[in-house]
Amino acid sequence: MTELATTAQAKELHARFYHDVMSMPGGEKIRICQQCGTCTGSCPTSYLMDYGPREVIAAFRAGMIDRVVKSNTIWLCTSCYYCTVRCPAGIKITDLMYELKRLAIKYDLLPEDSKNPALTKYFVNSVHKHGRNHEVELMGKFMLTKDPGLAFKFAGLGMKLFMAGRLPPLAKNIKGRDELTKMAAYLEAEEAKAQ
Amino acid sequence: MRYLYYPGCSAEATGKAYDISTRAMMAKLDVELAELDDWNCCGATSYFSVRELESFAIAARNLAIAQQMGEDELCVICNACYTTLAKTNRYMADDPEVFKAVQGALGAVGRTYDGKVKVRHVMDILVNDIGLEAVAEKVTRRLTGIKVAPYYGCQFSRPMGTFDDPEFPTTMDRFFATLGADVIDYPSKVKCCGGMMMLTKAEGALHMCHELLKTAQDGGADVIVAACPLCEMNLEAYQPKVNKMYGTNFNIPVMYFTQLAGLALGVEPNKLAIDKQVVSCDRVIAAIPA
Ligand code: SF4
Ligand code: SF4
Numbered sequence: 001m002t003e004l005a006t007t008a009q010a011k012e013l014h015a016r017f018y019h020d021v022m023s024m025p026g027g028e029k030i031r032i033c034q035q036c037g038t039c040t041g042s043c044p045t046s047y048l049m050d051y052g053p054r055e056v057i058a059a060f061r062a063g064m065i066d067r068v069v070k071s072n073t074i075w076l077c078t079s080c081y082y083c084t085v086r087c088p089a090g091i092k093i094t095d096l097m098y099e100l101k102r103l104a105i106k107y108d109l110l111p112e113d114s115k116n117p118a119l120t121k122y123f124v125n126s127v128h129k130h131g132r133n134h135e136v137e138l139m140g141k142f143m144l145t146k147d148p149g150l151a152f153k154f155a156g157l158g159m160k161l162f163m164a165g166r167l168p169p170l171a172k173n174i175k176g177r178d179e180l181t182k183m184a185a186y187l188e189a190e191e192a193k194a195q
Numbered sequence: 196m197r198y199l200y201y202p203g204c205s206a207e208a209t210g211k212a213y214d215i216s217t218r219a220m221m222a223k224l225d226v227e228l229a230e231l232d233d234w235n236c237c238g239a240t241s242y243f244s245v246r247e248l249e250s251f252a253i254a255a256r257n258l259a260i261a262q263q264m265g266e267d268e269l270c271v272i273c274n275a276c277y278t279t280l281a282k283t284n285r286y287m288a289d290d291p292e293v294f295k296a297v298q299g300a301l302g303a304v305g306r307t308y309d310g311k312v313k314v315r316h317v318m319d320i321l322v323n324d325i326g327l328e329a330v331a332e333k334v335t336r337r338l339t340g341i342k343v344a345p346y347y348g349c350q351f352s353r354p355m356g357t358f359d360d361p362e363f364p365t366t367m368d369r370f371f372a373t374l375g376a377d378v379i380d381y382p383s384k385v386k387c388c389g390g391m392m393m394l395t396k397a398e399g400a401l402h403m404c405h406e407l408l409k410t411a412q413d414g415g416a417d418v419i420v421a422a423c424p425l426c427e428m429n430l431e432a433y434q435p436k437v438n439k440m441y442g443t444n445f446n447i448p449v450m451y452f453t454q455l456a457g458l459a460l461g462v463e464p465n466k467l468a469i470d471k472q473v474v475s476c477d478r479v480i481a482a483i484p485a
Contacts, residue, residue, distance in 0.1 A: 024290075025286065048399055078349075079349070079390065080353065081278075086362075092354075101243075101244035102245065102246065105244065119395055120245065127238070132235060157435075165471060167209070175233045179256060180253055180256070183256070183301070186303035187248050191248075
């Protein structure tokens with residue numbers, strides 16, 4: 001691949017992305033992207049993205065994946081899988097978006113105005129704590145820390161949902177919840193060993 | 196018939212009515228649902244964003260428990276749970292590295308999973324196991340004259356398209372036609388509702404919901420039916436916000452497809468948690484011929 005990545009970090013991101021994508025099943029298909037734009041044309045949020053899905057691959061080929069990692073693009077992907085089912089080259093673009101999200105979190109390259117990484121983090125925390133996602137805790141924590149204005153706007157709707165019994169305040173804990181953290185620790189240790 | 200059943204986290208909160216109505220509907224069809232022991236969150240889309248192998252491992256814990264319970268199938272109602280669990284099976288089958296890592300993680304907590312528990316969407320079971328003919332025989336209150344917009348959403352059949360077409364699914368159309376409903380031509384039926392984006396970039400998600408609501412209304416829908424807690428919530432509860440943003444006045448009843456189907460099969464409305472909907476469904480119930 002062309003090496004236009006200038007800074008050390010850009011080079012590292014490029015290499016990491018390339019390595020991770022190539023180790024996914026079918027990941028090598030990224031090489032046969034024909035830049036047709038079907039993915040971008042099918043994407044419901046591309047109009048809001050700094051780089052549409054086609055441009056993500058173009059940027060990677062040009063050694064500029066670091067720009068995409070820092071952009072709003074990856075946080076606007078809703079996992080609708082339209083691009084993936086339509087790509088004539090069989091590229092799993094949704095999985096590429098997940099990979100980019102992981103890189104952005106790992107290297108702490110999060111766009112300032114994006115609330116999505118925080119939501120992701122709280123979600124994972126809630127599951128590790130209870131074994132299940134406790135929606136009330138997740139929404140409450142997210143709104144209070146990231147978007148108090150949203151909490152205010154949500155108040156009316158929240159009340160309606162509460163009255164309908166759709167926001168139970170108490171979390172249910174599963175018995176084997178320590179299994180989730182143990183599995184995570186095991187995989188982390190394996191990853192560290194491999195590097 | 197009996198199936199092992201995975202309700203999913205939303206079924207304990209915002210999507211409670213989906214769980215309640217699924218159980219009631221299935222009971223009318225003589226299908227017993229046995230809840231999976233000590234199930235955990237499937238991981239949804241959030242886990243994929245943190246560590247891919249971890250997302251497969253936590254999803255696989257559920258499948259390992261199913262295997263341990265001696266079952267080879269698992270019935271799932273939420274589209275996102277369905278895709279996450281089925282994707283875990285697919286990636287474990289396609290990639291020996293994933294298989295090995297997941298086995299290792301499960302082994303660390305004394306579990307094992309060989310990748311063979313089939314993940315089944317409840318709609319798949321209705322159409323392909325129970326069968327539409329058998330369903331037709333159980334209808335006691337045909338939905339004659341009720342115009343239904345069948346909303347499938349994304350992860351019902353994407354990316355894998357296991358039991359229905361990824362771009363033009365028809366199982367829900369056929370199911371509701373069997374129940375006697377007037378199923379409208381709903382061109383937005385597989386478009387995205389915005390999902391979690393409703394919390395992180397509301398104007399983007401409201402834009403999508405606006406289109407979904409508008410095309411349903413243009414098609415003359417009396418009710419939209421959904422097969423996913425997040426879709427249902429976005430489409431139903433955010434109508435006032437869509438109205439504010441677009442100057443519209445949508446007030447369209449949105450139900451879990453299992454609620455409306457339950458009515459057609461003779462379940463009492465109070466057993467289907469219809470009072471949990473925030474847009475009243477009274478006029479839909481009243482319009483069903485007795
Ligand atoms: S649809 Fe596939 S081949 Fe076409 S531009 Fe997108 S990734 Fe490349
Ligand atoms: S999966 Fe993401 S990138 Fe692909 S079409 Fe949907 S929103 Fe766009």
